[in-house]
Amino acid sequence: MNTVLAGHGLVKKYGSTTALSGVDVEVGERDSLAIMGPSGSGKSTLLHTLAGIVRPDGGQVLLRSERSETGVPPGEGWERIDKLGENRLSALRRKRFGFVFQFGQLLPELPAEENVALPLMLEGMPRGRAVERARRWFAPLGIDGLEKRRPGQLSGGQAQRVAIARALVVEPDVVFADEPTGALDQTTSTEVVRLLTSVTREQGAALVMVTHDADVAAHCDRVLQVRDGLITHYTQYTAA
Numbered sequence: 001m002n003t004v005l006a007g008h009g010l011v012k013k014y015g016s017t018t019a020l021s022g023v024d025v026e027v028g029e030r031d032s033l034a035i036m037g038p039s040g041s042g043k044s045t046l047l048h049t050l051a052g053i054v055r056p057d058g059g060q061v062l063l064r065s066e067r068s069e070t071g072v073p074p075g076e077g078w079e080r081i082d083k084l085g086e087n088r089l090s091a092l093r094r095k096r097f098g099f100v101f102q103f104g105q106l107l108p109e110l111p112a113e114e115n116v117a118l119p120l121m122l123e124g125m126p127r128g129r130a131v132e133r134a135r136r137w138f139a140p141l142g143i144d145g146l147e148k149r150r151p152g153q154l155s156g157g158q159a160q161r162v163a164i165a166r167a168l169v170v171e172p173d174v175v176f177a178d179e180p181t182g183a184l185d186q187t188t189s190t191e192v193v194r195l196l197t198s199v200t201r202e203q204g205a206a207l208v209m210v211t212h213d214a215d216v217a218a219h220c221d222r223v224l225q226v227r228d229g230l231i232t233h234y235t236q237y238t239a240a
């Protein structure tokens with residue numbers, strides 16, 4: 001596996017609650033990892049720690065450095081993202097990570113194409129170019145023709161596809177998905193997770209997904225079970 005993101009010995013405490021008790025986890029290019037476990041077991045804390053949203057109390061989060069033009073990572077090859085200052089961390093999150101949540105969290109007043117273009121505009125790309133780039137994602141995600149619709153005019157499954165397009169538009173190294181199918185029926189959920197895993201893989205990105213649904217998790221290469229802040233089980237579906 002060509003590792004892109006790794007957490008080593010991750011510990012996170014909230015007062016007297018230990019949400020993570022020393023977790024080791026890695027994801028690689030084109031790799032998809034599902035995180036499962038009972039409510040309160042530490043799944044979201046693990047995803048947020050890997051994504052640089054929650055800072056761990058112990059351990060390290062390492063992200064492979066961006067490749068230079070020669071293809072060789074500069075410096076030592078890894079960024080300790082748990083040690084970065086807030087400004088660098090949020091810039092890195094915008095550029096190198098994509099996020100999909102349970103409810104797409106699309107901006108209701110903007111048409112779908114502008115919702116997808118938003119991360120590019122935040123990076124300073126002019127609106128016209130960003131929207132043109134955003135439109136390219138609609139056909140691969142099976143939502144062409146819906147570019148001008150506002151989120152309120154989309155079904156739950158269509159809105160999640162727009163959210164997936166928005167996560168991928170920056171060509172991130174890692175896509176984080178927190179219960180991306182939690183609000184969808186079984187059939188739509190299967191369609192959405194199939195797209196999420198296949199398009200992420202085609203982009204060469206890694207996928208880290210929290211889900212309660214074993215059928216959804218089975219679309220990932222590996223499934224990790226968390227209980228009381230510890231990994232209790234790994235299932236490998238395909239050779240990494």
Ligand SMILES: Nc1ncnc2c1ncn2[C@@H]1O[C@H](COP(=O)(O)OP(=O)(O)OP(=O)(O)O)[C@@H](O)[C@H]1O
Binds near residue numbers: 041
């Ligand atoms: N911001 C916080 N402040 C205090 N305690 C927290 C905070 N976030 C999480 N916790 C606690 O840490 C533990 C792990 O929470 P986490 O949200 O990671 O679990 P989860 O497995 O994602 O749960 P669920 O499936 O219910 O979303 C729980 O006991 C939770 O109450």
